[in-house]
Amino acid sequence: MTLHVIAVYHNTESRFFPYEPGHALAQVISHWRHLPTTATPEQTANWIYGLFNVDLDHLETERATPHGEADFLIACTYRLLRLRSLSTGDVIAVTADGHTTWLACDFIGWRRIDTPTNLTGRPLTAETVYQHLRRGRHA
Numbered sequence: 001m002t003l004h005v006i007a008v009y010h011n012t013e014s015r016f017f018p019y020e021p022g023h024a025l026a027q028v029i030s031h032w033r034h035l036p037t038t039a040t041p042e043q044t045a046n047w048i049y050g051l052f053n054v055d056l057d058h059l060e061t062e063r064a065t066p067h068g069e070a071d072f073l074i075a076c077t078y079r080l081l082r083l084r085s086l087s088t089g090d091v092i093a094v095t096a097d098g099h100t101t102w103l104a105c106d107f108i109g110w111r112r113i114d115t116p117t118n119l120t121g122r123p124l125t126a127e128t129v130y131q132h133l134r135r136g137r138h139a
Contacts, residue, residue, distance in 0.1 A: 001034040001035065001036060001037065002034065002035060002036070002037045002039070002096050002097060003032060003033075003034055003096065004032070004033055004034070004035045004039065004044055004094055004095065004096045005030065005031075005032050005093075005094075005095040005096075006030065006031045006032075006033070006044060006045075006048050006092060006093070006094055006095075007027055007029075007030045007092065007093040007095075007123065008027070008028055008029050008030070008031075008048065008052070008086065008090070008091075008092055009025035009026060009027050009028065009090060009091040009092070009093070009116070009119065009121070010025065010026050010028050010083070010084065010086075010090050011023050011024070011025055011087075011089035011090050011091065012024045012025065012026050014089045015087055015088075015089055016087055016088050016089060017088065017089050018088060018089060018104065018106055018107070018111075019089050019090070019091055019104035019105070019111075019113065019116075021113070021114070021116070021117075022117065022118055023089070023116070023118060024118045024120070025090075025091050025116050025118060025119050025120070025121075026119075026120045026121040027119065027120070027121030027122055027123065028081070028083050028121060029077070029078055029081065029083065029123075029124045030123035030124045031048065031074050031124070033067075033070070035047075035096075039096075041094040041096075041101035041103055041110075041112075042103065042109070042110045044092075044094045044096075045092045045094060045103045045105075045110050046110070048086070048092060049086050049092075049105065051071055051074060051075045051078070052075065052078050052083070052085065052086040053085050053086055054075070056072070056075060056076065056079065059071055059072045059075050060072060077124070080132075081128075081129075081132055082132075086105065087105065088105050088106060088107055089104070089105065090104075090105045091103065091104050091105070091113070091116060092105070092110075100115070102114065102115055102116065
């Protein structure tokens with residue numbers, strides 16, 4: 001097993017159209033997970049894409065499986081933060097063994113890209129959640 005750090009970036013310039021170099025990307029969530037050493041970045045991206053797009057009802061039925069509870073909880077966190085679905089044009093960074101692979105979500109599958117230059121946002125932190133909760137109280 002290898003620790004994979006997954007960072008999800010929403011494309012703030014082009015939703016549903018392929019990522020182009022220079023598009024503005026905002027990091028919206030991050031997740032750490034021990035995955036098989038043989039897992040490719042594309043397999044990791046497919047897995048996280050599924051979590052952030054599948055119905056929670058489906059994930060709930062899988063909670064008793066290995067990693068099922070963790071999958072359910074990160075998917076719930078994503079939705080409780082009111083993040084939109086992961087879509088074409090969005091980007092995922094997968095870091096394992098000190099190497100980061102950047103992947104753009106295309107119409108079908110993932111495309112490896114160079115490190116984007118127009119990045120904002122930060123990994124999921126307790127402060128991110130607290131800020132969201134404070135905003136929710138005043139809505």
